[in-house]
Amino acid sequence: QEAQQRRERKRHVSAAVPARRRLVYLPPGQPGASHVDLGEAAWVLRLRRAAFVPVAGGQLRPPAAVELRADAPPSHLEKAELSPEVAKALASGALAELFGTAPPPSPAERVKELANHAIALSKARSSGTAAAPPPFPALSRVASVWRAVGQAVAENALSKDERVLIRRLAAEHALLPAARMAARVRSGRAVAIPLAASAAALARLRKKTADGQAAAAEANTKAITDAADAALAPALVEVGFVLNVYDAAWSVCDFAAPLAELLGLGTRASARHATSYLASLYRAPPPADPPRSLMAAVTLSLSAIMRSARQGAPPPSSLRLLCSGGPGGELE
Numbered sequence: 001q002e003a004q005q006r007r008e009r010k011r012h013v014s015a016a017v018p019a020r021r022r023l024v025y026l027p028p029g030q031p032g033a034s035h036v037d038l039g040e041a042a043w044v045l046r047l048r049r050a051a052f053v054p055v056a057g058g059q060l061r062p063p064a065a066v067e068l069r070a071d072a073p074p075s076h077l078e079k080a081e082l083s084p085e086v087a088k089a090l091a092s093g094a095l096a097e098l099f100g101t102a103p104p105p106s107p108a109e110r111v112k113e114l115a116n117h118a119i120a121l122s123k124a125r126s127s128g129t130a131a132a133p134p135p136f137p138a139l140s141r142v143a144s145v146w147r148a149v150g151q152a153v154a155e156n157a158l159s160k161d162e163r164v165l166i167r168r169l170a171a172e173h174a175l176l177p178a179a180r181m182a183a184r185v186r187s188g189r190a191v192a193i194p195l196a197a198s199a200a201a202l203a204r205l206r207k208k209t210a211d212g213q214a215a216a217a218e219a220n221t222k223a224i225t226d227a228a229d230a231a232l233a234p235a236l237v238e239v240g241f242v243l244n245v246y247d248a249a250w251s252v253c254d255f256a257a258p259l260a261e262l263l264g265l266g267t268r269a270s271a272r273h274a275t276s277y278l279a280s281l282y283r284a285p286p287p288a289d290p291p292r293s294l295m296a297a298v299t300l301s302l303s304a305i306m307r308s309a310r311q312g313a314p315p316p317s318s319l320r321l322l323c324s325g326g327p328g329g330e331l332e
Contacts, residue, residue: 019044019094048098054081057135063098074144076104107149108162111169114145118173139177142184143251146176150255153262163262170263179250180240189276190243191233192260193267228303233269235297241277242269271308274301 021038040048051060055078067077068091070084077100080087090096105113117136149166152158158166167187170176174184236242245256245265252259259265278301290298 055079056081064102066099068099074140076110107152108165110145110148111166114142114175115169115173118175139182142177146252147255150252150259153258154255167263176243177251178243179247185243187263190245190265191267191269192245192256192265193233194246228300229268232274232300232304235300236269236273236277238293239297242273271304274304277301
């Protein structure tokens with residue numbers, strides 16, 4: 001019974017620990033004592049330098065790089081993976097000043113850190129080993145990095161070399177958080193279309209194609225071609241394949257203009273985007289009853305590829321399409 005009571009006894013984590021070195025001086029022949037502070041205790045200095053705080057993915061970090069508050073907004077600090085009792089004791093005790101004191105690195109350094117994570121993840125996946133790949137930072141943390149980048153661009157706080165580095169890394173690695181799915185994309189799959197222009201492009205195309213016969217008669221006219229070109233990017237944004245930095249669903253849309261300027265984002269999608277999108281549908285087939293947005297994206301993608309081929313571009317050799325003609329209705 002006593003053992004059962006000990007197991008059921010509520011845990012208590014104490015924050016009352018001596019964290020300072022003190023000299024107690026007893027003057028000869030005089031009453032009382034003097035206490036002289038000698039600075040932090042040796043064990044506190046050791047903890048300040050040691051990576052002992054668990055964070056996401058089973059990693060350990062020094063306390064300066066860790067945020068103890070679970071409800072703190074995303075930042076360059078990593079959230080501690082501690083029980084509420086331990087986190088509360090650390091936040092209220094003598095060790096509280098050790099946590100979250102690391103200054104934020106430069107935006108370029110933070111993007112470089114994301115790129116290093118992407119490289120490590122790619123190497124782990126391509127190695128074919130059974131070991132789990134290293135975890136990539138949460139999308140909320142990725143978004144905080146790009147908010148810092150956007151702020152730095154808006155304040156003209158990036159050097160020329162930093163701008164070139166960030167632009168190159170964003171093009172080479174999937175570092176931008178997607179707006180409509182839990183994923184990351186390269187800057188090559190991003191556009192910068194103000195929402196009004198995006199809606200107008202889709203509305204203009206729908207108006208021109210409302211009458212099927214009229215649309216067929218105009219199929220080769222410049223008006224319908226321009227409307228289709230302008231509507232391709234909004235259609236791919238609507239299905240989540242392309243990121244529009246002005247999309248209200250994007251967590252960094254407040255800095256859309258400076259990020260678009262930094263990354264050199266265009267306002268239209270290309271036949272290359274269309275080819276990649278249709279290839280992605282082959283790898284992950286769409287539902288049997290696809291939504292209208294997906295049908296529009298497929299139609300406009302096929303149209304862009306055919307127009308590109310008419311202009312002399314080689315047709316995609318590896319593109320495969322799934323047809324909705326029943327089971328096994330596959331066309332290469």
